[in-house]
Amino acid sequence: MRIETLRQRLREHGARPLHEQRVLRLWAQALPQDHGRRKPEDFLPEAVRSMLPAFTAELAGLARLKSEHPGEDGSARLLVELADGQTVESVLLPRDGLCVSTQVGCAVGCVFCMTGKEGLVRQVTSGEIVAQVALARTRRPVKKVVFMGMGEPSHNLENVLEAIDLLGTVGNIGHKNLVFSTVGDHRVFEQLPRGRVKPALALSLHTTKPDLRAELLPRAPRMDPAELVELGEAYARATGYPIQYQWTLLDGINDGPDEIEGIVRLLKGKYALMNMIPYNSVPELPYQRPSWEKAAEIARTLHRAGVLTKLRHSAGQDVDGGCGQLRARAALPKAQRVALHLQRREA
Numbered sequence: 001m002r003i004e005t006l007r008q009r010l011r012e013h014g015a016r017p018l019h020e021q022r023v024l025r026l027w028a029q030a031l032p033q034d035h036g037r038r039k040p041e042d043f044l045p046e047a048v049r050s051m052l053p054a055f056t057a058e059l060a061g062l063a064r065l066k067s068e069h070p071g072e073d074g075s076a077r078l079l080v081e082l083a084d085g086q087t088v089e090s091v092l093l094p095r096d097g098l099c100v101s102t103q104v105g106c107a108v109g110c111v112f113c114m115t116g117k118e119g120l121v122r123q124v125t126s127g128e129i130v131a132q133v134a135l136a137r138t139r140r141p142v143k144k145v146v147f148m149g150m151g152e153p154s155h156n157l158e159n160v161l162e163a164i165d166l167l168g169t170v171g172n173i174g175h176k177n178l179v180f181s182t183v184g185d186h187r188v189f190e191q192l193p194r195g196r197v198k199p200a201l202a203l204s205l206h207t208t209k210p211d212l213r214a215e216l217l218p219r220a221p222r223m224d225p226a227e228l229v230e231l232g233e234a235y236a237r238a239t240g241y242p243i244q245y246q247w248t249l250l251d252g253i254n255d256g257p258d259e260i261e262g263i264v265r266l267l268k269g270k271y272a273l274m275n276m277i278p279y280n281s282v283p284e285l286p287y288q289r290p291s292w293e294k295a296a297e298i299a300r301t302l303h304r305a306g307v308l309t310k311l312r313h314s315a316g317q318d319v320d321g322g323c324g325q326l327r328a329r330a331a332l333p334k335a336q337r338v339a340l341h342l343q344r345r346e347a
Contacts, residue, residue: 001058001062001083001125001127001128002125002126002127002159002162003024003126003127003130003162003163003166004126004162005127006024006059006127007020007024009051009055010023010048010055013045013047013048013050013051014045014047014048015044015045015048019043019044019045019048021170022043022044023044023048023052023055024166024170025170025171025172027056027059027130027134028130028133028134028166028167028170028171028172029134029137029170029171029172030134030135030137030138033052033056040052059127059131059134061083062082062083062127062128062131063080063081063082063128063131063132063134063135064080064081064082064135065078065079065080065081065135066079066080066081066087067079068139073094073313074093074094075091075092075093075094076091076092076139077089077090077091077092078090078091078092078135078136078139080101080132080135082104082124082128083128086104086121086122087104088101088103088104088124088128088132088149088150088151089101089149089150090132090135090136090149091149092136092139092140092142093144093146095144096140096141096142096143096144097142097143097144097145097146098132098133098136098142098144098145098146099145099146099147099148099149100129100132100133100145100146100147100149101124101129101132101149101150101151102123102124102129102147102149102150102151102152102153102156102159102160103120103121103122103123103124103150103151103152103155103156104120104121104122104123104124104150104151105118105119105120105121105122105150105151106119106120106150106151106152106155107119107120107152107155107219108152108155108183108217108218108219108220109217109218109219110183110216110217110218110220111215111216111217111218111285111287112216112248112250112279112285112287114282114284114285115150115151117284120151120155123155123156123159124151124156124159125159126158126159126160126162126163126166129159129160129163130163130166130167130171133145133167133171142173143173143174143177144173144174144177144178144179145167145173145177145178145179146179146181146202147160147164147178147179147180147181147199148179148181148202152182152183152220153180153181153182153188154182154183154184154185154187154188155185157187157188157191160180161191161192161195164178164180164195164197164199165195165196165197167197168196168197168199169196169197175197175198175199175200176199176200176239176241177200178197178199178200179199179200179201179202179244180192180199180200180201180202181201181202181203181204181246182201182202182203182204183203183204183217183220183221184203184204184220184221184223184228184231185221185223186221186223186231188201189231189234189235192235193235193238193239198239200239200241200244201232201235201236201239201243201244202243202244202245202246202275203228203229203232203243203244203245203246204217204246204248205225205228205229205245205246205247206246206247206248206254207225207254207259207262208225208259208262208263208265208266209225209259209262210222210224210225212253212254213225216253216254225262225266226266229245229266229267229270229272232245232270232272233270233271233272236270236271236272237271242271242272242273242308243270243271243272243273244272244273244275245267245272245273245274245275246275246277247263247274247275247276247277248277248278248279249276249277249278249279249289249290249295249298250279250287250288250289250290251279251287251288251289251290252288252290253287255290255294255295255298260298260301260302260305263302263307264302264305264306264307267307268305268306268307269306272307272308273308273309273310274302274307274308274309274310275309275310275312276295276298276299276302276309276310276311276312277312278290278292278295278311278312295311296311298311299311
């Protein structure tokens with residue numbers, strides 16, 4: 001269900017642009033359709049009022065809460081069921097943030113990611129993306145939306161940009177608080193600057209070595225890390241907000257002195273922020289997170305060398321926080337879920 005399809009259905013019942021905007025604004029903000037001083041009977045055409053109950057019920061059915069898993073850090077991982085029964089994950093983050101999914105599964109195949117293990121199942125429509133925000137807003141306020149959940153946004157660019165446009169206008173989310181996260185794709189750098197809503201950009205770097213990047217992100221576009229940084233810098237200067245570079249710290253793989261030197265070489269003096277995120281270890285994958293002490297020292301070293309660096313506590317580590325884990329758990333037979341739960345507790 002695309003947002004443009006929703007608009008067209010409203011138009012078929014006589015809605016004009018201001019009527020469309022009201023209906024979609026209240027939906028995106030999780031408010032009832034009779035909210036505000038102007039009641040529907042005083043504003044909307046009769047045909048639109050007649051179809052509104054069924055229409056809003058259909059909107060609510062685009063994303064239903066299947067289960068909620070609160071974390072000790074204030075986050076809450078949501079398993080969200082779409083209208084066709086497929087599931088995606090959204091994460092309520094501390095400080096009024098929300099992480100949403102843009103695909104069911106993912107084709108990039110990052111070797112350290114549970115989502116990548118199942119491949120791409122299907123795209124998430126622009127309506128389903130906004131529906132994740134509307135659903136989350138029934139739980140708590142949402143003032144920031146990051147497109148960092150299941151899927152690679154650049155592989156579903158039309159739907160993601162359509163959702164960003166709505167959220168950045170009637171959805172009442174500041175443009176710099178809409179964060180488009182990608183492994184890197186030339187289409188992103190071509191199309192994002194053209195939109196009336198220009199989101200902040202987060203680029204998954206993970207390594208400064210082209211060969212290692214190809215191993216870690218086997219089906220990502222073959223972009224040299226230096227080229228990715230150059231394109232990111234141009235976008236940062238054009239929009240006026242810094243690029244966030246994402247670096248998942250994998251013990252013994254991308255946390256050595258050579259990588260630190262490479263980061264300094266690429267990012268010193270750039271309009272950028274490096275987010276260091278210790279890996280969320282999962283039993284099904286062989287990768288481990290480095291110690292917090294080691295991660296903190298890496299962040300301090302980069303900061304001293306002139307690269308603004310933040311060491312992030314990855315949200316929801318106690319509630320299957322790694323992307324795709326919750327969906328994967330839900331798909332397992334009950335006996336296997338119990339065994340994995342016990343394995344995690346023992347770890």
